[in-house]
Amino acid sequence: MEKNNPSSLFFHLSVQLCGVENLSPRLSDVYYETFNSDPSSTVILKILLDKYQKILNSNGHNIIQRIQKEILDDNKLKDLVRNIIKLWYLGYCSGIATLTELKGGGFYFHYEALIWKVAHAHPPGLSGGYYGYWKYKPET
Amino acid sequence: MRQKYDVVIIGAGVAGALFAFKLSQSLPGLKIIILEAGANRTAERTGMSLAYAASINKNPSSPYNKNKATYLKSPEGTDDYYTYFDGSQKFKSNYEKLGGGSTWHWLGNVPRHLPNDFKLNSIYGKGVDWPIEYKDLESHYATAEQELGASGNTEEWNNIVDGAYRSAMFPMPKIWPSYLELHLIQSLNGLHIDDNVIKIRSTPQARNSQAYEGRPACAGNSSCVPICPIQAKYDATVHIEKAKRNGVEVLYESIVNKIEKNAEGKIIKVHFINWDQSVDFVEGKFFVLTSNAIESAVLLMHSAIANSSGKVGKFLMDHPQGYGVAFNNEPVFPFRGPPTTSGIDAFRDGAFRKKHAAFRISLGNDGWSRFAGPDNPNGIDNLEVLLDQQLNDKTFLLGESLKKAIENKVTRMIRFSYSTEMLPQESNRVELDPNKVDPISQIPRPKINFVIDTEGKYNQKAFESAGSVLTKMFHHLKIPKTNFHVQADNKIFSGAGHIMGTMRMGNHSHDSVVDKNLRTHDHENLFIISSGVFPTSGTANPTLTIAALAIRLAERFTKELKKTNTAYAKVSGKI
Numbered sequence: 001m002e003k004n005n006p007s008s009l010f011f012h013l014s015v016q017l018c019g020v021e022n023l024s025p026r027l028s029d030v031y032y033e034t035f036n037s038d039p040s041s042t043v044i045l046k047i048l049l050d051k052y053q054k055i056l057n058s059n060g061h062n063i064i065q066r067i068q069k070e071i072l073d074d075n076k077l078k079d080l081v082r083n084i085i086k087l088w089y090l091g092y093c094s095g096i097a098t099l100t101e102l103k104g105g106g107f108y109f110h111y112e113a114l115i116w117k118v119a120h121a122h123p124p125g126l127s128g129g130y131y132g133y134w135k136y137k138p139e140t
Numbered sequence: 141m142r143q144k145y146d147v148v149i150i151g152a153g154v155a156g157a158l159f160a161f162k163l164s165q166s167l168p169g170l171k172i173i174i175l176e177a178g179a180n181r182t183a184e185r186t187g188m189s190l191a192y193a194a195s196i197n198k199n200p201s202s203p204y205n206k207n208k209a210t211y212l213k214s215p216e217g218t219d220d221y222y223t224y225f226d227g228s229q230k231f232k233s234n235y236e237k238l239g240g241g242s243t244w245h246w247l248g249n250v251p252r253h254l255p256n257d258f259k260l261n262s263i264y265g266k267g268v269d270w271p272i273e274y275k276d277l278e279s280h281y282a283t284a285e286q287e288l289g290a291s292g293n294t295e296e297w298n299n300i301v302d303g304a305y306r307s308a309m310f311p312m313p314k315i316w317p318s319y320l321e322l323h324l325i326q327s328l329n330g331l332h333i334d335d336n337v338i339k340i341r342s343t344p345q346a347r348n349s350q351a352y353e354g355r356p357a358c359a360g361n362s363s364c365v366p367i368c369p370i371q372a373k374y375d376a377t378v379h380i381e382k383a384k385r386n387g388v389e390v391l392y393e394s395i396v397n398k399i400e401k402n403a404e405g406k407i408i409k410v411h412f413i414n415w416d417q418s419v420d421f422v423e424g425k426f427f428v429l430t431s432n433a434i435e436s437a438v439l440l441m442h443s444a445i446a447n448s449s450g451k452v453g454k455f456l457m458d459h460p461q462g463y464g465v466a467f468n469n470e471p472v473f474p475f476r477g478p479p480t481t482s483g484i485d486a487f488r489d490g491a492f493r494k495k496h497a498a499f500r501i502s503l504g505n506d507g508w509s510r511f512a513g514p515d516n517p518n519g520i521d522n523l524e525v526l527l528d529q530q531l532n533d534k535t536f537l538l539g540e541s542l543k544k545a546i547e548n549k550v551t552r553m554i555r556f557s558y559s560t561e562m563l564p565q566e567s568n569r570v571e572l573d574p575n576k577v578d579p580i581s582q583i584p585r586p587k588i589n590f591v592i593d594t595e596g597k598y599n600q601k602a603f604e605s606a607g608s609v610l611t612k613m614f615h616h617l618k619i620p621k622t623n624f625h626v627q628a629d630n631k632i633f634s635g636a637g638h639i640m641g642t643m644r645m646g647n648h649s650h651d652s653v654v655d656k657n658l659r660t661h662d663h664e665n666l667f668i669i670s671s672g673v674f675p676t677s678g679t680a681n682p683t684l685t686i687a688a689l690a691i692r693l694a695e696r697f698t699k700e701l702k703k704t705n706t707a708y709a710k711v712s713g714k715i
Contacts, residue, residue: 019543064539072536082531085542089527092196107193115523118543119550121475124506125193125369127359131349134318134360134477134505 007032009049012056016063017081018088020114027112031087035080044080051077089114145171145389147697148410148424150396150439152176153241154683155669155690156430157379158287162694164386167701172388173422174380175412177395177431178238182377189369200245200366200637204236213578213585223573225589232635233458235432239392242432242637243375243683245366247479248347250290250684251500252281254489255303257678264493266598267563267676271647271656274303277688280695282308284687285344288374289352291315292344301489312349314342315358315481318505320472320554324617325482333612336486343483343502346374346683353378360477362506394420397581399427399443399666407445407666413581426665428693433672434586437570437642440653442583446643446660446668451653453571455564455641457677460592460633462603463557464610465508466624468617471551479506487609488679496601497561500679501609504555511555511634514625526550556613558606559636562677565594570642592630603630638682643672658693669693 011028015021035041048071055066072078086093091109111123120138122128147163149156152174160172181188181204188203195202215221215234222231235242255274260267285292285308292310299305317325324340331338347364348357358372368375384390393415400409400421409423429436437453440446484501492498512519515529530537530545537545573587593599607628614624646652649661654673660666669690671682 017538017542019539019541064541067538068536078533078536082528082536085531085538086524086527089546090524106196107190110193115527115546115550116475118547119475120473120547122360122362123193124198124475125189125361125363125367127361127370128476129360131357131359132316135316135322137319138473138476140471 006036006046006049009053010035010045013049013052014084014088016067017085018114020088020117023088023114024112027108031084034087035084041080041083044076048077048080089118142420142422143171145173145422145424147172147426147428148422149174149428149430150410151241151429151431151436152178152239152376152380152390152392153430153432154243154288154376154379155686156428157240157376157383158284158687159428159430159669159690159694160383160388161379161386162287162691163697164383164388166694166698168386170701172383173424174383174388174390175394175396175410175422176239176390176392177435178236178241178392179415180239180390180392182239182381185367185369185371189363189367192363192367198366201234201236203367204238204244221585223576223585223587225571225587227591228589229591229631231456231458231588231590232633233637233639234635235434235637235639237435239380239390240375240377244377246373246375246637246683247364247681248345248373249480249502249681250285250288250292250344250346251485251680252304252344253277253678253680253685254301256301256489256493257676257680260493260676260678264491266493268644268646270675271645276656277685277692278305278307280688280692281684282306283691284684286311287379287691288346288684288687289348289355290344290346290684291349293342296341297344300485310344312352315345315347315349315478317342317481318474318477320474320476320505321482321503323468323472324503324554327617328613331613331616333609338484338613339486340482340484340503342481344684345478345481347478348372358478362475362477362479364479395581395583396439397442397583399429399439399445401445401663405663407663417580426667426697428667428669430669430690433639433642433670434570436668436670436672438572438583438586440643441572446653446662446666448662449650449653451566451644451651453642454566454569455644455675456568456570456588456590457562457564457638457640457674458590459559459636459638459677459679459681460562460599460603460630461557461559461636462606462627462630462633463511463555464607464614464624464626465511465513465553465555466614466617466619467514467549467552468554469552469619472554473551474505474507474553474555475550477505479509480504484609487606492605493561496597496605497563497599498679499558499560499602499606501556501558501606504557506555507550507553508555509557511557512625512627513553514623522553523550556610557634558610559638559679559681560599560602560606560630561679562592563598564641564644564676565591567591567594568641592633600630603628603633636681638671638677640671640674640677640682643668643670644675645673646675657696658689667693 091113192203572584576585
């Protein structure tokens with residue numbers, strides 16, 4: 001992680017929140033900019049990343065527990081965390097004004113939504129493979 | 141002025157396109173034109189697939205909303221297109237106005253009507269009989285399966301009930317069932333419910349199980365509704381292109397707004413307005429109306445054509461749908477493969493139809509779709525609700541715990557949907573709304589009265605019966621009561637997209653609009669091919685029957701034109 005780079009920090013935090021290792025750095029940059037450019041979340045995003053940086057700087061273990069204790073106790077931060085997770089998992093989330101802009105090119109977010117990976121499936125509209133793959137149990 | 145055509149077809153959906161192709165194939169040189177209100181978007185398949193993926197509110201019209209001419213009003217994705225009479229329920233089915241019509245967004249199921257579907261009144265004392273029988277349509281069903289490219293298990297479907305014989309094999313083997321469906325087949329087949337034995341069988345589908353006529357095999361994109369990105373699923377652009385290659389002329393973005401007759405009652409021309417707002421007309425010898433059951437009825441009423449019976453617009457029907465959803469006890473991995481490949485057909489016919497409507501059950505591979513679950517009573521975006529439940533104030537899961545919780549739920553989602561028969565009721569109707577007239581085409585919007593059970597509870601009892609069947613199946617699967625939800629109230633129904641009635645077929649001019657050969661009783665040179673001519677609904681998805689009727693009419697045209705005049709291009713007599 002590039003030190004003091006909020007975008008990299010956002011990526012690192014996203015991995016922790018979602019529980020999925022191989023997130024797309026490129027998509028992370030887009031999502032970071034989405035929240036950062038939204039007037040309703042710019043300030044709170046900075047607070048969130050500052051708090052997360054402090055957790056990392058303390059070299060503490062149990063990062064998830066510390067996020068739950070030190071970040072989710074603030075309702076505004078909790079709402080933002082919820083939206084970050086929903087955006088990663090679904091490719092959209094409600095309540096973020098600038099997300100309306102995502103509608104224009106949002107197919108990438110749909111295709112990359114984590115829900116399909118966690119379901120061991122694929123996004124509707126994007127093939128899961130060869131004819132008949134659906135007959136077999138997916139690799140889990 | 142345009143040249144005079146032998147045959148003028150209104151609408152480039154499956155009925156118009158297939159009829160034009162078959163006629164142009166058997167009578168080369170016949171001058172045929174199709175007038176289509178929507179655009180030609182055949183080359184936009186990839187872009188429309190991306191538009192669907194990008195849409196947050198995914199529905200059957202998601203790919204088609206962008207770049208639509210604002211004056212081509214339609215019910216796609218809008219709640220205010222239809223207006224309603226007081227006391228009406230919402231009519232929940234819509235259609236697409238573009239070249240290829242609603243076959244762009246259809247699921248692709250192509251079961252045939254059952255023999256008794258044509259004789260509901262004489263067998264069960266309900267509704268009316270059709271003026272044709274299964275045997276009159278059987279060979280045309282077989283041809284339609286070839287034309288659309290149907291995948292199915294011939295052995296499974298031959299004589300599925302008495303008289304439902306098949307004269308030809310399906311052109312392709314059945315679509316393979318999903319892992320989820322195989323689990324349900326193994327668990328439920330043979331289960332006795334009341335007097336019935338559950339047998340889950342492959343649903344015939346116009347979706348390729350192998351490469352077919354230049355289109356690829358299904359790759360399991362899982363988005364048949366609203367769009368197949370690779371055209372493994374049939375849509376009517378297939379036959380539009382074939383018809384064009386045979387010399388058929390297709391005018392897109394041309395909204396027919398009046399059918400004109402002469403003093404003798406013969407149709408002489410149709411008027412249309414183009415998207416660029418220029419006006420035009422075409423003259424012809426024969427006219428074939430093939431738009432859907434709502435738009436066709438509106439055009440006939442607006443033109444004061446074919447309605448001496450007063451029945452145009454009457455007997456509107458759909459297949460009202462209910463469902464049951466559950467968390468299975470073990471993962472079955474939905475969201476893979478076609479949205480459905482299998483169903484239960486045991487309840488499509490039987491003596492029970494004297495008391496309640498028939499229904500057909502289908503298995504879903506798409507999770508709970510948009511249906512309400514045991515812990516999501518609103519049924520709005522089940523996946524978002526599922527996520528919200530893990531992120532509530534009490535148990536805000538993060539990291540691996542969150543991932544595991546979602547995986548545990550989403551991989552166990554199963555769904556059954558059922559589509560019910562609906563009796564034709566004259567009060568269920570489409571009329572013209574004089575208060576909502578399109579400023580460009582001057583066509584009034586459809587005003588609808590739709591009440592599922594106007595008398596008795598014929599349909600509601602089918603919902604209750606289907607609900608009972610689903611509940612028993614969930615019990616048999618040993619799914620705890622808290623983990624399943626069955627919707628068995630027809631006041632909370634879904635539309636099937638199967639718009640029927642409104643221009644019914646019958647033997648008598650006083651109570652029907654077209655005769656058994658699809659000719660309007662009032663005009664010897666005007667014909668209608670549409671699910672609007674269905675006298676009753678049965679439980680079969682209507683498209684294959686529409687296609688069979690189109691083929692039957694094309695054969696009749698061919699035979700009679702050849703007989704009437706060897707130089708058939710010059711005919712003007714009767715068919």
